[in-house]
Amino acid sequence: MVVRPYNDELKYLEKINDHCWRIKKGFQPNMNVEGCFYVNERLERLMLEELKNSCRPGAVGGFLPGVKQIANVAALPGIVGRSIGLPDIHSGYGFAIGNMAAFDMDNPLSVVSPGGVGFDINCGVRLLRTNLYERDVQPVKEQLAQSLFDHIPVGVGSKGIIPMNARDLEEALEMGMDWSLREGYVWAEDKEHCEEYGRMLNADPAKVSMRAKKRGLPQLGTLGAGNHYAEIQVVDEIYDKWSASKMGIEEKGQVVVMIHSGSRGFGHQVATDALVQMEKAMKRDKIETNDRQLACARINSVEGQDYLKAMAAAANFAWVNRSSMTFLTRQAFAKMFNTTPDDLDMHVIYDVSHNIAKVENHMVDGKEKKLLVHRKGSTRAFPPHHPLIPVDYQLTGQPVLVGGTMGTCSYVLTGTEQGMHETFGSTCHGAGRALSRAKSRRNLDYKEVLEKLEQTGIAIRVASPKLVMEEAPESYKDVTDVVDTCHAAGISRKCIKMRPIAVIKG
């Protein structure tokens, strides 16, 4: 890493407009393309402060600042367009979380990097609507939260209540949501309203290690820990009435359920296994990167292909996982209100993936190109009339589900044409961490955090309360800042805002 005084570093950064900064070549060595990031005034301060801190003499260890990570990604072979940082960006393993980068599939030197997908492969958000209103749910929210908590096991080391054997798992890895459909856990319409229709076709369970499968098997249908949660939310604000009505959201006060989860230990193991393989491949193919964490392999190499197939299997695992929790949520609601999920109109509005690499066609310099798009902590946001979004959303653009921090608020955005041009159809994914986990544990007290939530009238069920301060709103950026920046920059449009009334958490 180049170490320069802060003021020298600033010379490589240029503010293009109110919401976008450019990172010029030379900020980090060997940059193939420029970088950029989207921020508003407050997020800009956080971003630059992080850079400033890393420039202090004697600052060593820990993650590189987000800006530096964007620039390092811009130095990877085969990258096209720009290396893009979304407003919720924060440091991660190799790639920052909230960084998207696209690689030209026709360039034999192009790479795929597990760091660009993240450890929680196909972590994502699913939103279920109901025809209930706040007045129906408020009186029973404690029981409902408990019922959800009983149905969906949470926390580190939790085990699911859907019986599965090794053969079931193999099939689920290959079939994704089609497995859940075949077994009858979900509805046909759920598949229609899921990114990629809930199944990556190139998945190959044979490329997944035994260890990953062993870790994954008992965890299916569990929420996990960390920032994952299931929330009962209430529609708080509708910005775009017509798009909201297309999603079945008619009025303020309508109750929805948000599930934020991923591929659990399975995806983590797939990523870990791949990193080991890729270090070997880098040596063999003489691939040089600025950061050891940016382990990668050529897309067409054996290691690259193996990773993509295993990653697809992990993505399928995550979809089956979210589908299983959809089933359990419907059961919990149906029991509570003594009716059927059908009568509660519990349809999936949409299901987004925010940690994934996918092959997509985009326009680059006026030409259509096949790209491998890495989105880590970034959500796909395709515009109206894109062939890959469901027919119901052809007029509105793809729904983008942005989960906020525990106890704050969440948003639904829609994709735009401008986002397609500027960010390869990508936008933010959540609030984005502001304090590291360790720092939050040191600075905050878990009792205070829980009390605060209670005061705001949110029912909460937590498996490991002593870790709850890691997820306290204070540890995160303000999701409203993040979403407003995306809206103002035009890379997605605000549609609906929701606030939680009950939370269950790992």
Add this chain to the structure above:
Amino acid sequence: MIKLKLESLGHPTPSDVALSNRKEFASTILWLEDQKIRLYTIEDREKLRNIDNLNIWEEGYTKYCADLNMPPLESQCEQLTWILGHAMRLEFLDDPGLYESINSKQSQPQGNNKQQPGVQQNVQTIFDGKINVQEKEFIAGVRLLASKLKIPHHPNHLVQLEAVARVVHERLSPAAKNRQPIVGTPFPFDKGNDVVSPNDPVLDYPMRVLRLLQIQSLRQLQTQINETIVSVQNLTANPKTDTKLGKVGR
């Protein structure tokens, strides 16, 4: 569009044809007959020449429309569009070779000689060969049906027949009549987030309509897919849970 068509036919003042003025309309029709269509001999055009006496002209025009075999069209604009289209077709048929170079690539190979006028079209039949679709009686039947159902005219009666079939299927079939009326808030089609062509309403409107039709057929396809999945689920689905397996983490 009318302006473009007039321009291509060499009308001296294509931009100045005001449709609201009946007299101007009459003179445009006369110009088309004089210069392009030439259905009548010069002497027979006498009545159409009475632009200054619109009563006589209207009489001549009614007969002229009938002689042109123009379908019953209501507005002046529709009539002019149809006559312009007719004139252009005649102009094209005078020397199709002239326009060969601007044909699209796909139609060129077959377009060389086969598409020349006068070449017998393949005889198409329906209902196991019992009805020849090019027979006059059949064509007249289709036209009559279309006019009863208020379906706009199309030069190819088979295309019109398809439209008839669609209207019957969507609106008049027993299944359609018994269909529940659609409930919910309608989505105004000009309120979507999609940008079509905001500065050009002439392009914007039909584009939106076409896209809606495309979305409708996609929706039908997706519904069929969903129905198929559900029918398979009836055979395979057996969701199980076992709460004994559950374990909440630390």
